[in-house]
Every structure is written in C-alpha cells, then in structure tokens.
Amino acid sequence: MASAINGVEEREVQKSYWLEHSKDLTVEAMMLDSRASDLDKEERPEVLSLLPCYKGKSVLELGAGIGRFTGELAKEAGHVLALDFIESVIKKNESINGHYKNASFMCADVTSPDLAIDDESIDLIFSNWLLMYLSDKEVEKLAERMVKWLKPGGYLFFRESCFHQSGDSKRKLNPTHYREPRFYTKVFKECHTYDEQANSYELSLHTCKCIGAYVKNKKNQNQICWLFEKVKSDDDRGFQQFLDNVQYKTNGILRYERVFGEGYVSTGGIETTKEFVGKLDLKPGQKVLDVGCGIGGGDFYMADNFDVHVVGIDLSINMVSFALERAIGRSCTVEFEVADCTKKVYPDNSFDVIYSRDTILHIMDKPALFKSFYNWLKPGGKLLISDYCKNEGTPSEEFASYIKQRGYDLHDVKTYGKMIEAAGFHDVVAEDRTNQFLEVLQRELDITAKNKDEFLQDFSEKDYDDIVNGWNAKLKRSSLGEQRWGLFIATK
Numbered sequence: 001m002a003s004a005i006n007g008v009e010e011r012e013v014q015k016s017y018w019l020e021h022s023k024d025l026t027v028e029a030m031m032l033d034s035r036a037s038d039l040d041k042e043e044r045p046e047v048l049s050l051l052p053c054y055k056g057k058s059v060l061e062l063g064a065g066i067g068r069f070t071g072e073l074a075k076e077a078g079h080v081l082a083l084d085f086i087e088s089v090i091k092k093n094e095s096i097n098g099h100y101k102n103a104s105f106m107c108a109d110v111t112s113p114d115l116a117i118d119d120e121s122i123d124l125i126f127s128n129w130l131l132m133y134l135s136d137k138e139v140e141k142l143a144e145r146m147v148k149w150l151k152p153g154g155y156l157f158f159r160e161s162c163f164h165q166s167g168d169s170k171r172k173l174n175p176t177h178y179r180e181p182r183f184y185t186k187v188f189k190e191c192h193t194y195d196e197q198a199n200s201y202e203l204s205l206h207t208c209k210c211i212g213a214y215v216k217n218k219k220n221q222n223q224i225c226w227l228f229e230k231v232k233s234d235d236d237r238g239f240q241q242f243l244d245n246v247q248y249k250t251n252g253i254l255r256y257e258r259v260f261g262e263g264y265v266s267t268g269g270i271e272t273t274k275e276f277v278g279k280l281d282l283k284p285g286q287k288v289l290d291v292g293c294g295i296g297g298g299d300f301y302m303a304d305n306f307d308v309h310v311v312g313i314d315l316s317i318n319m320v321s322f323a324l325e326r327a328i329g330r331s332c333t334v335e336f337e338v339a340d341c342t343k344k345v346y347p348d349n350s351f352d353v354i355y356s357r358d359t360i361l362h363i364m365d366k367p368a369l370f371k372s373f374y375n376w377l378k379p380g381g382k383l384l385i386s387d388y389c390k391n392e393g394t395p396s397e398e399f400a401s402y403i404k405q406r407g408y409d410l411h412d413v414k415t416y417g418k419m420i421e422a423a424g425f426h427d428v429v430a431e432d433r434t435n436q437f438l439e440v441l442q443r444e445l446d447i448t449a450k451n452k453d454e455f456l457q458d459f460s461e462k463d464y465d466d467i468v469n470g471w472n473a474k475l476k477r478s479s480l481g482e483q484r485w486g487l488f489i490a491t492k
Contacts, residue, residue, distance in 0.1 A: 011111065013175045014133045018086050025092045030065045032167035035217075040068065042213035047128065048072055050207070050227060052155045057123035060149065062110050063130030067093035073126065074100035085109040111138045117149045120195070125150060127158045131184065132176050140187055147193045147203060150230040156203065159211065159225035160184065163328045166220055181208065181224050182321040188228055189317075203228035208320060209337030216309070221327040221335065250318050253295065255463050258455060259444050259471075263297025263326060265319070266357040267386065267485070268440045273298045277355075279489060280382055282306035286352035289313070289376065291341045292359025296323035296334065303332040308353075313339040315362075342369060349378045361388040361408045366416075370423035377492040383425060386433070389413050389484040399482045402473075413486040425490035437485035438478050445471045 028036040047069070056078040064070050064082035070093055074080045080103045084090040087107045094105040108115050111134060125146055131139050146156055162181050165174065188203050195201065211223035253265060261269030268275075277298070282288070284307035290299050293312025303310050312334060314320050323336045342363060354373050363369050373383055390410040395403065403410055411419070417430025448455065448467055455464055477483035 010135045010138065010175075011109065013173075015085065017173065017175055018089075018133075022086055022089050025066055025088065027066075027068065030068065030089075036167075039213060039217060042217070043211060044068065044072065046211060046213055047159065047225065050209075050225060051126070051157055052124065052227070052229075054124045054155075058121065059124045059126060060117065060122045062125065062127040063133075064093055064105075065089055065128075067097045069126065069128060070103060071097045071100065074103045077124075078102060079104070081106060083108050083110070083115075110134075110142055117145075119148045120151045122149045123151055123154045125154070125156045125158075129159065129161065131158060132160045132178065135177070136183075139184070143187050143191050144193070147191045147201065147230060152195075152201060152230055152232070154230050155206075156188070156228045156230070157225065158184075159223065161222055162224050162324070163222045166214065166218065166223060178222075180321075181324050182318075184226060185317055185321065188226065192233065200233040201230055202233045204231045205317060205338060207338055208317065209339070210324070210335040212311075212335050215333055215335040219331040219333055221324055224324065251459070251463070253318055253322060255459060255467055257295065258459070259448055259467055261297070263295060263300060265294040266298075267437060270297070270301065272386070272436075272440065273301055273357075276357075276384055276386065276487070277302055277306075280353055280355070280384060282308050282353065284308065287311070287350065288353040288355055289346070289351045291354065291356040292362075293323060293336065294319050294357075296326050296336065298355070298357065299323070299334045299336075300326070300330060300332060302355075303334045304330075307333075309333040310335070311351075312336045313341060313344065315340050341372075344372075346376045348375045350376050352378055352381050354381070354383050356385045356387075358386055358388060360385060361410060364409045366409065366411075367419050367422060370420050370425075374424045374492055379492055381492045383420070383488070383490045383492070385420075385486075385488040387416070387486055387488070389416055389432075389486040391481050391484060395482060399477060402477070413484060416486055417488055420488055420490050425492060428490040429488065431487045432484055433487045434478055434481075434484045438475065441471055441475050441478070445475070 027040055028034060031039065033039060055076045059073050059077040059080045061070055061073060061080060061082045064084045066089055067082065070080060070082045074097060082090065082093055082103060083106045084093065085108060090105050090107045097103055134142065150156060162179055164178050185208060189205065191203055193201050206227040206229055208224065208226045210221045211225060214220045214223040256265045260266065264270065282302060286308045288302055288308050288310045290310055290312040293299055293314045296312055299310040299312045302308050312323060317338050320336050320338045327334060342365065354377055360366060360369065377383065388408065388410055389412055392412045413430050413432045417428050421428045445468065452464060474483060
C-alpha cells in the first residue's frame, strides 16, 4: 500500500492514476484486470442481487466509471445521478447510458466541498471501488456527508478491494489504499447525524460479505461489500451490538482463540472439528453453509482438506472481520458474510451440508430455523450441529439465571433432536456428548494454566481469571448434569 498522502496531493495522485488507466475506456481498463469481461458476467448480477429494492427511488452512484452499473440501476430506479471525477469517463458513461431519461451525469470529485447534494434526498447511495482511492480523512468526511444525504430508511452500498490488489493490470505506481475491512466498518458504524427536529440517526449494518465471484474464480476474499441502512439511533440497539460489545469484543475473541486454538472459538477447536467433519463424507465441489462461522478455522479446514466451497455466516461483525483477515493468502474457496441466520434467505436446495458449532443456543425460534435449513439443503444433504443443551426438567435458580443473563434458549438433547425431526429431517442422531465436553474443558483449562506466563504476555490478569473462572463454572454446571452438550446429525 502506498504511504498515506493527504489533501490536494492525494487528489492529484489519484487523478493522474486514473487518467493513465482510463485511456481505453473499456471494462478491462476500469476493472484493472485482463479477465474483466468474464468476471463481470458473474460479478455484476451478484452485486445487484445484494441491493435493497430501489424501484422508483432516487439513486446516487458515486465513482460511476463508464457505467457498468449505471444502466442496470436506471432500469429500476426513479432517478440515477451518476458521478465520476474523470471527465472522459463520465462522458463515456453518458454516451452508453444517456438514452435512459431517468439518468443524469456529473463530473465531480466526491471530496469537493462544492459537491451539492441535498440532505435527506437519496434513497440509495451506491459505489463500487471508490473509497480505496480516498485518504482515511477523506473517507471519514465523505461518510458523514453520505449519512446526511440519505433519507431516513435509505441505504448505502459500497464495495472495496481490501488487503491487497486483485486485478492483474501492470501499474507503475499504485496509490490505492488496500485497507482492512474493519476500518470501513468502524468509520461507518460511528457516523451520526441529526435532523432539524434533533432526531439522531446512524447506520445499521445489514451485511458485510465477500464477493462470491472472486472467491470462486480467484480464491480471493479481498473483494468486500457493505450494506448499511440509515436508522434512528435508538432503533439499532440489538443482539448484534450485544455480541460485538459484550460477548464477542475483539479482546474476548482473541482470548477464546488462545484457549480453543488458532482459528477457533468453539469447543475442542481443531480436534472436535476433525471428528465432526469426518462424519459428513464431504466430496470435492460440494457447497457447505457454516452457521455461526466464528473466525473461520473450521471453514478453512473443510476447504483445504476436502476441496469444498464454504459459505460462513455470523452475526458478529468482529468475528467476520477476523475471519476475512485470516483468509488472506490462503487461496481457498471460503466466503464470509455478516448475516442473521433467522433473516437470511437462500434458494431451496442450495447446500450439500449445513454445519453449525455451538451457535444455535442464541436462536429462540429453533423450529423455524430448522425448517429453513431443511429447505436450503439439497435432497440427501446433511445437517450437523453441536450445541449447548440442558437437562430435562426445570433448571436450578443459578443455572436459570445464567441462561437468562446470556440470552440462551436451551433444550434437553432429546427434545432438540425431536425439533430437527419435526422440520422434516430423517435419520436424526441426537447424542449427549457431555462427557466429551467435560474432558475437553478440563484439557483446555490445564493447558491455559500451564501456559499462564505466555498468556499474560498478551492479555491481562483479569483476562486470565475470566477464562479460568468461566471454564470452572462450565465444568461445575456440566458435572452436576445441568449444562449438557449435544451433537446432532440428520439427513434431508
């Protein structure tokens, strides 16, 4: 990555870079890739499929280029304003898409204070490869303006190259900022604005995911897109914030990983992953959905060892940010997405396997989720879940308080299996694995104690005590038979 430049110099460097690379005004030049035409056939419909409904609505397209998306947006939108800072490029766009009477074209720099867009006038802001050509400060300022431009309930979609270059075009100088995804997530999540009535608005993250066409064709997870919605500040206080601010804070995730092993935040780490994945009879080319993928260790294991395509989803932004970072340089067919599995929609018969480790304890309406799993699986497809469970009967006051404090929904192993069966699955195996859980917990506790000095080099004494106390509490609950661990395998 080029060293950060600021202000006028940054704009001049970026402008000269794009004047050089837009001489041909072709898709290959705009995408900086010799395989652009083939990639575009898969990538463009994928990107468009991620957008909310914009039929009849106002769309602002920033960094519109020669109009790869402008014409597509104009087919549905009420009005599209396509904007780019290279005059020859936006003129080419107009020559291609000017026949759409609901499209207008503007040569302007998004960083210019002279760019006049009315507050609360836009339903959808769309940009594809723009922010990576701005300095950090310019991104922050533009983010603030974007929130103002959006109507309440409006959406912001953007896509960027992160971590490293994707295209194979030769470049003498490359001033592009290949940032970590969490930079963009943080900047936009921290944006606030007020309307004339002093109502506070912010951006609620709907999704952050890899572009699947790049994962499939280049084994490259660095093409990442975000979809935000402008909401009243009070409306965006939910489970996702609990996960990222309480249970799965960055430091908390790293602590868990230290105990479970590199890449893992679920019981037994690589050992239980190998055992459970071994029951799935994975074949090359199969498609796997991992619900609650954490930081990706199990997904990398499946992709690397069985040549399957894995889609990992998790509601925690922090988890997915780590997973994306860990994917870099691995050259594997794994894509990650911030998504709520209870709201996610996949076409029927999409996956050969659905896999979930110690996640569904968070879901209240399990029968509805299991029905979705059934629909998403291909005929003959397999479901594998490990999850926290409870004993039959009424839990003790202490355990009931723990369940409530964590927001868990726990069932006994037999009832859990019956719910899976009721969703339509057959050959349902519901195993009580509590004895294995106890062995794994004790082993993890012993290793943590043995490596205490090493642990304390990276974490605090409080972090160490939190882990030890937490594991001892799980051991106690499980030894008493209250907290149980179930393994569930079923076939569609």
